[in-house]
Structures are given as structure tokens and as C-alpha cells.
Amino acid sequence: MTTVSDPENEAATENQAATTSVRRAVEADTIRMCIPKSLDPLGEAAARAAYAALAAPDGAPVPLEAAGPKSSWWPAGQRLRVRFLGGDAGVQARIRAIAEEWMRYVNIVLDFGNDPHAEIRIAFDTNDGSWSYVGTDNLGIGQGSATMNYGWLTPTTAEWEYRRVVLHEFGHALGLSHEHQSPVAGIPWDKAACYTYYGNTQGWSHAEVDQQVLNKMNAAQTNYTAWDRDSIMEYAVDDQLTIGTFSVDWNQELSGVDRQFVSDRYPRRPRNTGSAHTAVVARESQHLDVFWIAPDGSVRSAWWHEGGQWSAPFVLSPAGSAAPGAITAVARESDHLDVFWVGPDGSVRSAWWHEGKPWSAPFAIAPAGSADPGAVAAVARETGHLDVFWVTQHGQLGSTWWHEGGAWAAPFSLGAEFSVKPGAVAAVARLNNHLDVFWVTQRGELASTWWHEGGAWAAPFTLSAARSVEPGSLSAVARLSSHLDVFWISPDGDVRSVWWHEAGQWSAPFSIGPTRSARCPGHVWVSARMTNHLDLFWVGRDGSVQSAWWHDGQPWSQPFTLVGGNVAEQRSLSAVPRLSNHLDVFYAGPDGSCDSVWWHEGPGWSAAFGIAGGGSVAL
Numbered sequence: 081m082t083t084v085s086d087p088e089n090e091a092a093t094e095n096q097a098a099t100t101s102v103r104r105a106v107e108a109d110t111i112r113m114c115i116p117k118s119l120d121p122l123g124e125a126a127a128r129a130a131y132a133a134l135a136a137p138d139g140a141p142v143p144l145e146a147a148g149p150k151s152s153w154w155p156a157g158q159r160l161r162v163r164f165l166g167g168d169a170g171v172q173a174r175i176r177a178i179a180e181e182w183m184r185y186v187n188i189v190l191d192f193g194n195d196p197h198a199e200i201r202i203a204f205d206t207n208d209g210s211w212s213y214v215g216t217d218n219l220g221i222g223q224g225s226a227t228m229n230y231g232w233l234t235p236t237t238a239e240w241e242y243r244r245v246v247l248h249e250f251g252h253a254l255g256l257s258h259e260h261q262s263p264v265a266g267i268p269w270d271k272a273a274c275y276t277y278y279g280n281t282q283g284w285s286h287a288e289v290d291q292q293v294l295n296k297m298n299a300a301q302t303n304y305t306a307w308d309r310d311s312i313m314e315y316a317v318d319d320q321l322t323i324g325t326f327s328v329d330w331n332q333e334l335s336g337v338d339r340q341f342v343s344d345r346y347p348r349r350p351r352n353t354g355s356a357h358t359a360v361v362a363r364e365s366q367h368l369d370v371f372w373i374a375p376d377g378s379v380r381s382a383w384w385h386e387g388g389q390w391s392a393p394f395v396l397s398p399a400g401s402a403a404p405g406a407i408t409a410v411a412r413e414s415d416h417l418d419v420f421w422v423g424p425d426g427s428v429r430s431a432w433w434h435e436g437k438p439w440s441a442p443f444a445i446a447p448a449g450s451a452d453p454g455a456v457a458a459v460a461r462e463t464g465h466l467d468v469f470w471v472t473q474h475g476q477l478g479s480t481w482w483h484e485g486g487a488w489a490a491p492f493s494l495g496a497e498f499s500v501k502p503g504a505v506a507a508v509a510r511l512n513n514h515l516d517v518f519w520v521t522q523r524g525e526l527a528s529t530w531w532h533e534g535g536a537w538a539a540p541f542t543l544s545a546a547r548s549v550e551p552g553s554l555s556a557v558a559r560l561s562s563h564l565d566v567f568w569i570s571p572d573g574d575v576r577s578v579w580w581h582e583a584g585q586w587s588a589p590f591s592i593g594p595t596r597s598a599r600c601p602g603h604v605w606v607s608a609r610m611t612n613h614l615d616l617f618w619v620g621r622d623g624s625v626q627s628a629w630w631h632d633g634q635p636w637s638q639p640f641t642l643v644g645g646n647v648a649e650q651r652s653l654s655a656v657p658r659l660s661n662h663l664d665v666f667y668a669g670p671d672g673s674c675d676s677v678w679w680h681e682g683p684g685w686s687a688a689f690g691i692a693g694g695g696s697v698a699l
């Protein structure tokens with residue numbers, strides 16, 4: 081006897097009918113679903129080794145056992161070569177045009193060509209349906225074999241059909257899984273029909289169908305917080321494989337959640353620049369982490385997650401471990417934080433956090449006597465790489481780097497001795513293989529140097545006249561990979577800027593806003609929340625928080641007062657655009673409080689509020 085509320089038994093009794101109708105559908109080729117692909121153990125090992133080699137410096141050989149845990153996400157900034165294994169030229173062109181739409185949202189380059197070592201290899205086997213391997217799993221497939229297949233795209237196929245299939249399969253190639261296996265998805269699968277369909281088309285056992293289709297992913301394996309029915313990665317579900325009337329068509333466009341998710345996963349812009357007495361980082365769009373040095377020399381932090389209150393401040397590194405001055409933080413992945421500061425002995429110190437673990441014990445990345453307090457900058461030009469910069473006690477630019485799987489490099493210095501003024505350094509990675517660093521010379525000039533993969537550091541050069549830059553006031557950003565903007569405070573209190581655009585010369589320095597409007601010495605902070613938009617923050621002459629913005633095609637806005645009165649300490653500003661329509665600004669008050677104000681498109685600026693009370697931040 082079966083009960084109506086038990087779909088398993090219900091399915092069993094209808095097994096024969098389902099099997100017959102699904103067999104007919106398979107023969108008539110009327111079911112069109114993406115076939116999930118996963119690696120066998122040999123492929124897994126190959127993918128791990130290839131992934132490690134991808135991240136190893138200079139193509140160094142990587143032993144299999146050193147390859148570490150496999151991640152299906154590519155490193156941000158990865159260039160993926162794409163090659164067609166046959167197919168009609170017109171079909172190829174249509175696939176390419178649609179696939180390239182992903183590049184608007186991700187810091188991944190899809191490089192179509194005929195490279196024999198292409199990571200993505202596309203076949204057109206009409207007997208094999210449409211499918212792709214997921215993310216770095218592609219590295220585990222032999223060079224001669226396809227990693228993606230389009231079974232039914234022809235020169236006469238409708239454009240909407242191209243869009244829904246191509247955007248979906250390239251979503252897999254970028255590392256996205258099927259949304260239908262989201263832990264919160266609700267699809268009334270007809271299990272018997274699924275076993276028949278995948279058994280006939282793929283030769284899968286019941287266990288394999290369970291694993292690939294019917295089982296939901298463990299909540300820890302997915303990044304979606306809710307089932308996004310509009311996702312391009314939502315499985316096209318054929319009515320013939322569900323109980324009752326239930327089907328999901330292939331969505332034809334990237335949903336808002338898709339775009340935000342991949343932008344966070346493959347961030348296009350460096351997450352922070354320069355250094356200040358407070359550091360803030362948005363490792364996810366709905367999460368903030370703030371760091372500062374307390375008067376007792378401890379390093380402290382507080383965090384906020386959407387929907388909740390700010391956490392109570394907590395100690396990352398005990399009293400006596402930090403010199404008052406700059407601190408900087410980087411989120412090289414959404415579940416990882418690295419923080420850097422200068423110790424009282426002139427060492428450069430760091431601590432890191434990885435989701436699910438407590439903060440690491442603090443450790444030195446440069447020994448005692450390396451750094452002057454007041455300037456430290458860090459940048460993650462790739463998810464597995466960090467570059468840190470400071471001003472040495474001999475007035476040079478100091479640096480070291482770390483690459484995943486290795487130890488920190490021995491610190492080195494750049495430029496002539498006593499050429500760099502203590503106080504400020506800013507670093508930007510406008511490409512994953514390029515660094516630009518800015519500092520103030522002893523003569524008060526803005527100076528810069530750059531590094532490009534495969535070459536040595538460029539000879540330092542100056543971008544402004546002598547006595548034009550107050551040390552301690554630099555901020556830089558790459559709003560495009562081909563564009564740099566640098567801001568500082570002049571000794572007479574002007575907010576000044578220079579910019580560079582690819583293949584051109586640096587602009588002449590120019591002033592933003594009225595003269596003598598900034599406190600001096602002071603600090604300025606720039607954020608690029610969009611590639612065509614800049615927001616600038618500085619401490620006004622009266623201790624207010626000032627702001628101005630620039631939007632492509634328009635002149636700079638008039639400066640305006642964000643928070644009035646004597647509220648801000650001179651070297652304490654930092655800001656982060658955690659969304660393209662949201663800004664969070666942090667500053668230390670004159671009494672050492674840590675305060676914040678935020679802006680959201682529409683409602684505008686919030687009132688200022690405190691995160692940590694007076695006496696919290698060392699001034």
C-alpha cells in the first residue's frame with residue numbers, strides 16, 4: 081500500500097510509465113539539460129598539480145603532494161585560453177560574443193584563439209548534449225579532450241537559445257555550480273524518470289544520478305544564501321523529469337545575484353590602497369572588517385555583517401606589539417584577511433585570518449630595524465600573492481612578498497638611501513602582474529616606481545615639484561587596469577591629484593576644491609566604487625570630514641562637509657566601497673574614538689556613529 085505523501089513510493093509505482101515516456105523522449109531528443117561533469121580521481125590529481133603549477137613562480141615544477149587542496153575557483157586575474165575543436169565559424173563567433181559578456185563582471189580574461197595549451201576546449205558533439213567542467217577541474221582533462229560541449233547549437237539556432245546555453249556553460253568554466261543543487265532549492269524531481277534518463281543518456285548508476293543531480297550540496301560548499309531561481313546557473317529542468325507540472329527553463333541572462341557573486345569572487349580592483357591609522361576592508365559585499373592600533377600598542381579589530389550590529393572590538397595582537405601609526409589590511413579572498421603594521425622595534429608584522437579558524441599569532445615579515453612607523457601598504461595582485469611596502473629606517477622604500485605555498489621573501493629596498501620621507505606609501509596592482517608604488521621624497525615630491533612581471537623595478541621618477549606634497553597624505557587607486565589616480569595634501573592644505581592613462585604621460589598636478597581647505601599635515605583617501613567614478617575623503621581645516629566626487633565626463637563636484645565640527649583626527653581616514661552603490665567611511669575622533677558614516681544610493685549619507693569609544697585608537 082502506498083501513501084500519497086511519499087513521493088519515493090509514488091515514483092516506484094509509476095516507475096514503468098515514467099521509464100517508457102522518458103525513453104521515448106530520449107529517442108526523440110526532446111529533453112535538453114546541461115549534464116554535470118566531475119573528475120575521476122586521476123583527473124583530480126592532475127587538476128591539483130596543474131593548479132599548483134599555475135600559481136608557482138617561474139613555472140617551477142610542483143610535486144603532486146605539495147599541490148594542496150583543490151579549489152574550483154581560478155585565481156582572480158587569470159587568463160583563460162579558449163580554443164574551438166572544430167565547429168562552424170559562424171557558430172564559433174556567436175559563442176565567443178556571448179561568452180565574453182562574463183568579462184564585464186569578472187577579473188578573468190577569456191582569450192579566444194588557437195593555443196594548443198588552451199585551458200578551455202570546446203567541441204560540438206551532437207550526441208553528447210551540452211556540458212562543461214567546473215572551474216579549475218578543467219585542468220584535469222587531457223590536452224586532446226574537450227572540456228566543454230555544445231550538442232545542439234547550429235547556424236540556425238535562435239539567439240535566445242545560444243544565450244541561455246553559452247552563458248550557463250561558461251558560468252561552469254568560471255567555477256559556478258548548478259543552482260539547482262543549492263541547499264535551499266526545491267525541485268520535485270521524479271527520481272525514477274531521472275534514473276532512466278541519465279542511465280540511458282550517460283550510463284550513470286542510481287548512485288551517480290543521486291550525486292550529480294538529486295542530492296543537494298552541503299551548505300558549506302555553496303556561496304548562495306538563497307535559491308536564485310533567476311540564476312543563469314539554475315538548471316533547466318524538464319517537466320518530464322519532475323513530479324506533477326514543474327519545469328524551469330534555461331534562464332537567458334545573468335541575474336543580479338550572478339553578477340554580484342562573480343564580481344566578489346573575481347574582484348577587478350585592488351581592495352585597498354595606501355595606509356592610515358584605521359584600515360577597513362570589505363572581504364564580501366555584506367561584510368566589513370576594521371583594524372586599528374590602540375594607545376597601549378595592541379592591534380584591534382571589529383566587524384560587521386549585514387543584518388547585525390557591529391561586533392565588540394577585540395585584540396588581534398597584544399599590548400606593546402605595534403607602534404602608533406599606519407595599519408593596512410587586505411582580503412585576498414572573500415574568506416581570508418591579512419593585516420600588516422610596524423612593530424615598536426621597527427619590524428614589519430602581520431597576522432591573518434581564514435574562515436573557520438581563529439586569528440593567527442602575529443609574526444614578523446621583516447626583522448627589527450626595518451621600518452619607520454607611519455607607512456605600510458599591502459596589495460594582493462593575485463589571490464595567492466601579497467606585496468607589502470614600507471619606508472625603511474634608511475629612507476628607502478622597503479618591500480617583501482609572499483606567494484602561496486612559500487615563505488615570505490627576504491625584504492629588499494628600492495631607491496637611494498635617505499631619498500624617501502617617512503610617513504606615507506601607497507601601492508596599487510592595476511593588473512595581476514603589475515605594481516605601481518607611490519611615496520614622498522625628502523624634497524617633498526610625489527615619486528613613483530613600477531614593476532611588471534618578468535622585469536626589474538623601474539628607476540624611481542617624480543610626478544610633482546619639490547615641497548608640493550605633505551608626507552603622510554597619499555592615496556592611489558586604479559579604477560581601470562589602464563588608469564591610475566593619485567591624491568595628496570599639499571603643505572599649504574590643497575587637495576591635489578595627478579593621473580595616468582595607458583600609453584600616455586602623467587598629467588600635471590591639479591587642485592581639487594578650494595585652496596587651504598585641508599588640515600595639514602593631513603590625510604586623503606580615494607575610493608573607486610565604479611570604473612568611472614571616484615569618491616574622495618579628507619580631513620578639513622576645522623577637523624570636519626570633507627568629501628568630493630568625480631564622475632566620468634563631469635568636472636569634480638564641489639567639496640562638501642560629510643561630518644561637521646572638530647570630529648576627525650588628521651591621519652585617520654579610510655573608506656571602502658563594498659558595493660558599487662555603497663560607501664563606508666571610517667575615521668578616528670580627536671579623543672581616539674573610531675567612528676563611521678555610510679552612503680547608499682538613494683537614501684544618501686547616514687548620520688555618524690561610533691564603533692569604538694574614546695581612547696581606542698592611538699593618535
Ligand SMILES: [Zn+2]
Binds near residue numbers: 114115211248
Ligand atoms: Zn550546467
